[in-house]
Amino acid sequence: MWKSRRRAVLLLGGAATLLIPFLEIRGRSAVRFDLPTLSLHFLGAVVPIDEFHLVLLGTLFLVALILGVTVVFGRLWCGWICPQTVIGEAGEWIASALPRRFRAAGKTAVLLPFAALVSLSLLWYFVPPVEATRNLFRSPVLLGFFLAQWGAIYAMVAIVGTRFCRTVCPYAMLQNVLADRETLSVAYDPARPECLRCDRCTLVCPVGIDIRKGAQRECIACAGCIDACREATSPRGMEPFIAYRGTVLRGKTYLLAGICAAAALVFLAALWSRPDLRFAVQWDGNPGKTGENTYRYSVQNDSDRPVTVSLSVEDPALLLDDPAIAVPSRARVTGRVTVRGGDRMPGEVRFTAAGQGFRLVRKAAFP
Numbered sequence: 397m398w399k400s401r402r403r404a405v406l407l408l409g410g411a412a413t414l415l416i417p418f419l420e421i422r423g424r425s426a427v428r429f430d431l432p433t434l435s436l437h438f439l440g441a442v443v444p445i446d447e448f449h450l451v452l453l454g455t456l457f458l459v460a461l462i463l464g465v466t467v468v469f470g471r472l473w474c475g476w477i478c479p480q481t482v483i484g485e486a487g488e489w490i491a492s493a494l495p496r497r498f499r500a501a502g503k504t505a506v507l508l509p510f511a512a513l514v515s516l517s518l519l520w521y522f523v524p525p526v527e528a529t530r531n532l533f534r535s536p537v538l539l540g541f542f543l544a545q546w547g548a549i550y551a552m553v554a555i556v557g558t559r560f561c562r563t564v565c566p567y568a569m570l571q572n573v574l575a576d577r578e579t580l581s582v583a584y585d586p587a588r589p590e591c592l593r594c595d596r597c598t599l600v601c602p603v604g605i606d607i608r609k610g611a612q613r614e615c616i617a618c619a620g621c622i623d624a625c626r627e628a629t630s631p632r633g634m635e636p637f638i639a640y641r642g643t644v645l646r647g648k649t650y651l652l653a654g655i656c657a658a659a660a661l662v663f664l665a666a667l668w669s670r671p672d673l674r675f676a677v678q679w680d681g682n683p684g685k686t687g688e689n690t691y692r693y694s695v696q697n698d699s700d701r702p703v704t705v706s707l708s709v710e711d712p713a714l715l716l717d718d719p720a721i722a723v724p725s726r727a728r729v730t731g732r733v734t735v736r737g738g739d740r741m742p743g744e745v746r747f748t749a750a751g752q753g754f755r756l757v758r759k760a761a762f763p
């Protein structure tokens with residue numbers, strides 16, 4: 397039965413959602429957008445938000461993935477993985493262990509703590525899990541986000557429910573544009589006229605449609621009607637009239653998979669080829685003395701060891717401050733230096749940060 401498979405996916409997905417924030421690679425969170433440092437932690441790398449090219453490459457990969465999955469698998473995401481669907485279903489599943497007359501109230505009782513857990517786990521993707529949990533009731537910001545998410549998740553699942561999927565969900569609209577004749581979907585077989593007219597398929601449908609009338613955009617591909625139809629037809633030795641239909645392995649699938657793989661490779665290559673030490677410098681102002689300018693520098697150390705680099709400028713510019721910059725492991729150090737220019741100064745100053753195997757050169761304007 398598809399229901400058992402969907403529940404297995406639900407358990408795996410729930411476990412992954414809760415455990416991924418605790419996963420570390422090279423001592424860093426495997427996946428987290430770290431709010432305190434405004435940087436993305438991904439597979440052991442740290443990407444500050446100001447590295448637009450990496451953010452752009454990651455976004456391109458995600459767009460390619462969403463388009464590819466949607467064209468090939470249709471709304472499988474909606475019925476099998478989307479939190480909007482699976483959280484509600486998990487609540488129903490747990491409540492189904494209760495006596496029938498307590499189930500409605502039981503679902504509410506289950507969904508409230510369930511939504512709280514989901515809200516807390518969402519925080520873990522932005523603040524380290526231990527820190528977020530420990531400080532939940534100490535930090536008004538964390539508590540505010542937690543309560544707002546909790547309320548929103550509960551309202552979306554328990555009150556709005558599948559009305560969202562049927563009406564305003566943007567992914568559902570995207571699906572309508574991208575699906576083609578071969579896209580996987582749940583469909584009734586109109587070539588078989590002997591349908592038992594038991595209406596089980598319509599009674600179980602969470603979005604309230606009759607799939608026998610043909611493909612409908614409201615269908616979230618949950619396969620509830622396939623299971624219901626199988627229950628009706630199998631005692632008679634018949635195959636269900638409803639099934640997943642479409643062609644997964646086809647030319648377009650290979651093309652989209654190739655595009656996704658290429659986008660992923662470009663993103664990962666750009667991510668992992670970044671140097672461990674990054675250096676930036678820009679003009680900051682004029683301290684008032686003739687021929688002197690201040691420059692603001694930033695040195696980011698993404699390696700696992702502390703690094704000390706020495707700052708220097710090319711002749712005829714002269715650095716007036718201590719040029720040694722010590723940067724602890726996985727930290728950023730910023731500061732200012734003053735440069736005195738001679739008569740022969742070009743339009744820019746070349747700064748070099750060098751030491752412990754690193755040599756980074758940056759140019760900054762000399763106004």
Ligand code: SF4
Nearest residue numbers: 601615616618619621
């Ligand atoms: S028609 Fe079937 S697959 Fe589609 S939403 Fe209804 S029960 Fe789920």
Ligand code: SF4
Nearest residue numbers: 591592594595597625
């Ligand atoms: S569950 Fe199957 S047999 Fe029953 S009405 Fe629906 S399609 Fe026909």
